[in-house]
Amino acid sequence: MPRLKLSRIALIALTLLSGACSDPEPIRLGFIGGLSGANADLGLAARNGAQLAVEQHNAAAINHGRSVQLIIRDDELNPEQGKKALAELLEQRVDAVIGPMTSTVAMALAPMATEAGVLLMGGPVSTDLLNGRDDQFFRTIGSNDEHARVMATFLNQRHSIKRVSLIVDHRNKAYTDTWAGHFSTRLNALGGRIVHTTVFESSTALDYTQLARQALTEKPQAVLLITSALDAALLINQLRQQHESLIIATAEWAGSGKLVELGGNAVEDVIVAQYINMQDTSAAFTAFKQAFSTRYGEALSFPALTAYNATRVVLQGLTEQRDDETLKQTLLRLRRFDGLQGPIELDEFGDTHSPTFITRIHKGHYLREN
Structure with missing residues (x-):
């Protein structure tokens, strides 16, 4: 055989061998959350949870x-910025996206992701306005109708609360309005009522003293805050100054580490709905809690847990995806996934149910009450 032909065969063989031994193309996973500004605690903790899930996956792979x-990508808690962030990720041909972390941004991104055929796995997004849709938006926590009812029942039956004043942040209206609506419906069914609703949009120009004063005008037995952790901490401080013994509660959005960090003594005994059970002693949760603390040097909070679960579900789907399936079809085929605090079971629309943990802040910790 001529020497030139042998050389050509050797070159082809070497090329094929090199291709066979090279690493497979990495999975490109997008992340969208609010990572800047005064209310970035939600997005930053969620990013850390997603990163930890990815690092553990890579170590195993x-x-x-x-x-x-x-x-x-940073959505700045703004729907328009969220659209720009998603467009950038789509240009990079991501396999899926974790996020966003707020319901209002999710409402803007879900149709865009559906049109592109890219799965969007929400973090702590619980608006029920996205329930029952045959789209590309999935999630690993239940919707507001479940969580708000639990809080209304708890306040009424454990504390005999019938007169409640609400303070509602409309910057995340898709979350706050639906939460308030379901809470009000359940409280009414129990013989109570909403005596006043104070609405605002989070900004640096807010007069928290005036907002607290408005919430107390009808002499409620309790004030419920459906706001971010930062705004909740500042409002609670003002409410305590004006009514020291008032019962104060918050929806899940406020229940991050930032609430106890900024609220100090003022947030003692505040009742907080949570997606996470911090008293869980299971081996899986304990290991995750320790790994998170070691990796980031901060306490675990619900955004990190929900983003970690969301990322693991997506990665399992991508790992088990068949050649003739989309990721959406894979997840709907699998349906049941192991979450850190119990199974995650998806319905035909990619929605699920999850427990609500009612907690009380005591010495800087969330203690479970229900």
């Missing part, structure tokens, strides 16, 4: 499987 590249 050293000798087999595809590694994951996490591509992070």
Whole structure:
């Protein structure tokens, strides 16, 4: 055989061998959350939870499987910025997106992701306005109708509350209005009522003293805050100054580490709905809690847990996806996933149910009450 032909065969063989031994193309996973501004605690904790899930996946995939590249974008808690962030991720041909972290941004991104055929796995997004849709938006926590009813029942039956004043942040209206609506409906069914609703949009120019004064005009037995952690901490401080013994409660949005960090003594005994059971002693949750603390040097909070669960569900789907399936079809085929605090079971629309943990702040910790 001529020497030139042998050389050509050797070159082809070497090329094929090199291709066979090269690492498979990494999974490109997008992340969208609010990472800047005064209310960035939700997005930053969620980013950390997603990163930890990716790092653990990559560590397990050293000798087999595809590694994951996490591509992070900031939506600034703004729907228009969220659309820009998603457009950038779509240009990079991501396999799926974790996020966003607020319901109002999710409402803007769900149709865009559906049109592009890219799965959007929400973090702590619980508006029921996205329930029952045959789209590309999935999630790993239940919707507001479940959580708000639990809080209304708890306040009425445990504390005999019938007169409640609401303070509602409309910057995340898709979350806050639906939460308030379901809370009001359940409280009415129990013989109570909403005596006053104070509405605002979070900004640096807010007069928290005036907002607290408005909430107390009808002499409520309790004030419920459906706001971010920052606004809740500042409002609670003012409410305590004006009514020291008032019963104060919050929806899940406020229940991050930032509430106890900024609220100090003022938030003692505040009742907080949570997606996370911090008293869980299971091996899986304990290991995750320790790994998170070691990796980031901060206490675990609900955004990190929900984003970690969301990322693991997506990665399992991508790992088990068949050649003739979309990721959506894979997740709907699998349906049941192991969450850190119980199974995650998706319905035909990618929605699920999850427990509500009612907690009380005591010495800077969330203690479970129900």
